[in-house]
Amino acid sequence: MPNNPSTIQQTGKSSQLKKIGVLTSGGDAPGMNAAIRAVTRAAIAKDLKVVGIQSGYQGMIQGKFRDLSWRDVSGILHTGGTMLKTARSKEFMTKTGRKKAWQNLVKEGVDAVVVIGGDGSFTGALVFSEEYDIPFVGIPGTIDNDIFGTEYTIGYDSALNTVVQAVDKIKDTAVSHGRIFFIEVMGREAGLLALNSGIAVGAEVILIPESTDDQKVFDRFISKGYKRRKTSGIVIIAEGDEMGGALKIAAKAEKENPDLDIRVSILGHMQRGGSPTAKDRIAASKMGVAAVEALIDNQLNIMIGLRHDQVVHVPFADAVKLNHSIDENLIKIQHMLNS
Structure with a gap:
């Protein structure tokens, strides 16, 4: 799998990974279901168990988990929205809320989490993983396409x-x-x-x-x-x-x-809303598989990105703290065509 060597922590294979959780957080975006499907099926192919965490981080706090099988994610590739639901959680912004979430993950036996969302979702994952010893991998899902480190976000x-x-x-x-x-x-x-x-x-x-x-x-x-x-x-x-x-x-x-x-x-x-385009379905599938492979390789606190259509790993700290810049040439093109 092609990667950016400057942003990857090579720590070898993980022998402890048995069950992963997957959630969607923040605003919904077409292609999130395709990403859930890819994460689930890639994990099952690697003999891992998968649980879906409903309603984002709020569901993690409330213990809203459901086992996901190969069949559970059938027929969702072409659908908009997210089968796991999504929500913004003020409670997760507190230490008390994050402690509840941690206790539920331990109770459920979740060893790692894939979070599909935007920079706010990744900020939450970064803070949580710094407080508790659990790896997170992010998949950028936002129609704004404004996440640093990736040229493309699911839904755009x-x-x-x-x-x-x-x-x-x-x-x-x-x-x-x-x-x-x-x-x-x-x-x-x-x-x-x-x-x-x-x-x-x-x-x-x-x-x-x-x-x-x-x-x-x-x-x-x-x-x-x-x-x-x-x-x-x-x-x-x-x-x-x-x-x-x-x-x-x-x-x-x-x-x-x-x-x-x-x-x-x-x-x-x-x-x-609406059915995701072919481009979003393909990107979500690539990122979903890459997220599972990253966890198996013990990559911690990173976001899966795409640059020149190749998978890269971006540290959460960069994804949430650095600004995504717009191509000034596009602005010049617009002005030229309408001068």
Whole structure:
């Protein structure tokens, strides 16, 4: 299995590993079920027992465990959401909560845990593993694709295609009526979903947290683009953009330009749902198998990542503390195509 030697702790084979737990945590993402399936079947193939931990870390605290067999994960590869459910747990943020979780893991005989989620989930795993002697391996599952150390996170491609399909349909009515549509997509602190979907649909303006000249680009479109040509327009907005969400930006634009015909569409949680794309299914399968192999090789407190489509191991400390940067060339491409 290809790896990044600079980020791997080579400690030899583990002779103690008999049962692993798997959970999903944080926001759901298409492809999580594919990852659960891969973890379960890879573990069984290696003669390991598998338990699913329901409702994330909260389920760990409440002792919500279920044995997983080969058959239990049949028929879930193509489904969205997560069969194990997911939740954000404030109790797990306390030492008392983590102690309960540890006691339940010991009672269940769980030797290691695979956690599928984002940086918040990995932060929880890192803190927990530092307090208690149990290895964690993470699989990045978030539609934002904003985790340091991996070029790809499970769910991103599915969400991207959902946004593109929705905006293509909105664009039809925008053209028919000569309207400007302000379309808000997910991404509180990361604008990659907005940026790539905007390029894919030919949006005239894309507003993302990482860009510092959003206002100038937007003003240029209104004054030199829309008003001059009197045609339709698509403005893609990441929900975390510093100018505000779509409703706030649209209200400001209408106030300053009362002659504009503006509509707002917030895509919301539809971006999280639906059947995962082939790319997400394949990535989840690769990462799931790699997570089990990492535990067997006694890799501790790492995240499975993909770089140039090859599996790499990234320390949790790097994944949760370092910032994921956006490709500035994509921003330049967007500006060039709409100048």
